[in-house]
Amino acid sequence: MRLRLGLDIGGTKMEAAILATHSGRDEVLARERVPTQREEGFASVYKRMVQLISTVLNQNGTSISDLDGIGIGLPGAINPQTQQMLNGNTAIFVGQDLPALLSHDLEFSGSIAVANDANCFALAEALLGVGLRHAQELGTTPEHLTSIGVILGTGVGGGLIYKGRALEGPHGGAGEIGHTQLDPGGPKCFCGRQGCAETFLSGKGMETWYADRFGEKLFAMQIFDRAEMLEKKALEAVQIYRRYLDQFTLNLINFFDPDFLVFGGGVSLQPAIYQGLEERVWKQTFIPDTRPRIYQNTLGDSAGVIGAALLIP
Numbered sequence: 001m002r003l004r005l006g007l008d009i010g011g012t013k014m015e016a017a018i019l020a021t022h023s024g025r026d027e028v029l030a031r032e033r034v035p036t037q038r039e040e041g042f043a044s045v046y047k048r049m050v051q052l053i054s055t056v057l058n059q060n061g062t063s064i065s066d067l068d069g070i071g072i073g074l075p076g077a078i079n080p081q082t083q084q085m086l087n088g089n090t091a092i093f094v095g096q097d098l099p100a101l102l103s104h105d106l107e108f109s110g111s112i113a114v115a116n117d118a119n120c121f122a123l124a125e126a127l128l129g130v131g132l133r134h135a136q137e138l139g140t141t142p143e144h145l146t147s148i149g150v151i152l153g154t155g156v157g158g159g160l161i162y163k164g165r166a167l168e169g170p171h172g173g174a175g176e177i178g179h180t181q182l183d184p185g186g187p188k189c190f191c192g193r194q195g196c197a198e199t200f201l202s203g204k205g206m207e208t209w210y211a212d213r214f215g216e217k218l219f220a221m222q223i224f225d226r227a228e229m230l231e232k233k234a235l236e237a238v239q240i241y242r243r244y245l246d247q248f249t250l251n252l253i254n255f256f257d258p259d260f261l262v263f264g265g266g267v268s269l270q271p272a273i274y275q276g277l278e279e280r281v282w283k284q285t286f287i288p289d290t291r292p293r294i295y296q297n298t299l300g301d302s303a304g305v306i307g308a309a310l311l312i313p
């Protein structure tokens, strides 16, 4: 039996889990979640991170030396050479050498891998989430498939999965799809450009353009709720959202030729965004008869911690 520990570090919560693999079957054995409390600073957060690892090991009666490896998902791009976080909204982790710190403090000599959280999401869904079902339908295994995990949340991010592995890119920037441009004249993005996918398709982006266009401040969820009640402005907003999502999805398909795409993040919970999406997109792909499926995720918020464990091959 192989035991991998996954650690999903977010801006608001941290989660650890032990993933056991036995005769090709994966099972989560222990799992714990605590608030990150990033305002307390790195030293304090790191201390609780170490405690969290001890807690799940104790829950399962596992000693650290039984682990095949530790995988860590962080909320930012990761430099593949140094394994350190380069940027992101939780600045306390930028430039911290977590593998070195943890292997020293836990006296752990196994491998420790770090990736950004969107890659972890994409990897978990590809290997143990929707990818599993998709592979079964095709009579193959998930390790043979190519897919894109797309986060439509507070921001827009993604992970590119090629034959069962997440691509990181030489600079750690592979899959930063939220900052591909949909409209050069679009809203200003925090990255310095205009009209990035994130400015149209993230929950926050939608809230901003909705307020600009319709003069009312609503949460993205409220806009979708009102559209369901057939409220005119909200219906128009959902139409606009769909048009941008069509273009974005088509760009991704033409760029990467995936077997399937899987959506995660808060906006991915809205059934309205899937209505007619596949049909419209399939008609416009550059390679005729390319029909990648577009799924809602199946692992929910467990994907991060499972994907982190899967970073250990």
Ligand SMILES: [Zn+2]
Residues within 6 Å of the ligand: 178, 179, 180, 189, 190, 191, 192, 193, 196, 198
């Ligand atoms: Zn941008």
